[in-house]
Amino acid sequence: MNESLVEIIKVCDRHADRLRWAMTELQKHRPLSEQTLAQLSDIDLAILDQFSTRFAKLQDAMGAKLFPAVLELTKEPGDLKAFIDKLYRLEKIGAIPSADNWLLMREIRNAFSHDYPDDPSMQAEVLNKALELSIQLLDVLKTVVDFVKPYINKS
Template sequence: MNKDAYLSLLDICHTHAERLRWSMKELEKHKPFTPASLEKLTQLDLAIFDQFIVRFSKLQDAMGAKLLPATLELTYEEGELATFIDKLNRLEKIGALSSAEQWLKFREMRNQFAHDYPDDPEIQASLLSKAFDMAALLLDELQRVQTFAGKYM
């Protein structure tokens, strides 16, 4: 992978990250997320929550599908890494990721967003609280990957 292609992937991730950070800042005033606090959200607040969910999902997906494999390419790591978990484990071992297990939790959270729980405010509040905390960790991982890749650019 050439430097320009890698930087282009980083730009995409940064766009998602920037919008994720903005939505988190806007939603901060509604914490802690409870069924009662979610009930009081305006249409604009709900749209910002949607932005949060979409940008978390897009950032996780862009990193997992493109940026992490490209980071491995930059390092010219030896060996056949047939499965995604093998790639995650290698990225953790070389210091590009803090934890392969944590990455799987990000992916699980993204998958949970695909399920809508409109009739269960308890599940909604719990999911959003957990996702909000995980979003900060996901943003930290992006910074970690970028810093790591910088050594190979």
């Protein structure tokens, strides 16, 4: 179990590293607006794509793999079928800071699936919110990794 958890963390770290890089590269364009989006170079647009992809991939990997592995590792009791129940249990045991914040990040992640090609101001709004929340997403990953370290180091 610990080996697969370590592998899951490696995947999350890889997404996080690339997300951090894209965040740094996009910093010079913040806050994004309809005008700044229209003026981005092809390279900057590729970086924006990298940002949105890594934000989504990191959150997906954490929600689908890391969180269930943490619950299994800690042998949390009960049959937690609903994802929201898993989130609240993770919050209760201190593995994540806030289930509600995770759900907000999930909403933004889902907004990426809607491109809003006819509404650049909506695109800018979603991206600005995602850039803010990406710091929290990275903090959640750090919190989870710090939480599981004692369990991993036991074996």
